[in-house]
Amino acid sequence: MSNNIHRIAICTGGGDAPGLNAVIRSVVVAASNRGWECYGIRDGFNGILFPERYSEGGVFRLTLDRVRGIAHLGGTILGSTNKGNPLHFPIKMPDGSTKEIDRTDEILEYFALKELDALVSIGGDGSLTIANALHEKGLRVVSVPKTIDNDLDKTVTTFGFDTAVAFATECLDRLHSTAESHQRVMVVEVMGRYAGWIALHTGIAGNAHAILIPEIPFDLDKVAAMIASRDVGGHPYTIVLVSEGAEPLHGHREVVEQAEIGHAERLGGIGEQIGKSLQELTGKETRVVVLGHLLRGGSPTSFDRLVAMRFGTAAVRALAEGQTGIMVALAFPNVNYVAMKDVAGRMKGVPLDCDTLQTGRDLGISFGD
Known part of the structure; x- marks a missing residue:
């Protein structure tokens, strides 16, 4: 795949988490240093699917000035949503019933129309599933793992x-x-x-x-x-x-x-x-x-800020290397790449034999069992 990139888009989906703005800033700075333009999609993919909702446009330019001083702030300047999954988008039928349709082709058409070369998708399992579907349809995508729940597989931790x-x-x-x-x-x-x-x-x-x-x-x-x-x-x-x-x-x-x-x-x-x-x-x-x-x-801890910035810059490096369909993941001491298809739809629960759980038992903590 050609590494020729000029314009990329960034979106944040699912529940918000401290560190999202740090990722956005690091992506924009690292991409700008490579001469790329960056654009932010509002509220997941709603900025593309419902542009009429936004007086300033559902997709807007992310300049260095726009992201200056945001790394320590909670929330996300792009907005987020955990409703309206474009893979299973709910619509009302004439008879009053509701059915789901796939609107991802509209997203692909938008990227082609606006000559956007790649997407950095920041989110949890739901966002990963959407990002992987877009990748399988031909869009160049790199994901950044985000969830306060820490339940994404193949990464030691998620920011937030x-x-x-x-x-x-x-x-x-x-x-x-x-x-x-x-x-x-x-x-x-x-x-x-x-x-x-x-x-x-x-x-x-x-x-x-x-x-x-x-x-x-x-x-x-x-x-x-x-x-x-x-x-x-x-x-x-x-x-x-x-x-x-x-x-x-x-x-x-x-x-x-x-x-x-x-x-x-x-x-x-x-x-x-x-x-x-x-x-x-x-x-x-x-x-x-x-x-x-x-x-x-609230503001992300220094650990979450650092992880978020490492993830954001790693996502840009991955795109520059021609990568797609991957998620950046923390594997101490480095950030690695893992295939999105190996993460999407999988949940990382607490292993019953993990050291942290055993620590609790050794300290006399009751787990109700």
């Missing part, structure tokens, strides 16, 4: 994860003192969807007494027994950290909104259920804290 864990750990630090003062059980719910990475890392770093993750179905009777044991041992308070996708041994995940055409199911509510049940089982006053979208906001 460290920031989420750092903030959640600070919250646990604060909750220890108030829980101890009132001799309460504090149940803290964090994001993570079907992977328990945020809960696991936060719980160990923040000295939680129980960590409940999707990979290990939990028995609340065992958690209650641990709480009673702490009371007997002179420690009449407990911190229970739960991932939003955790499931009871003989129950089901808590879902706030069922999956529909155009968007996935939305998890949430497990913290409230556990808090209510533990209060009944233990007789102890229980409070529930849901950190939710607080984990997505």
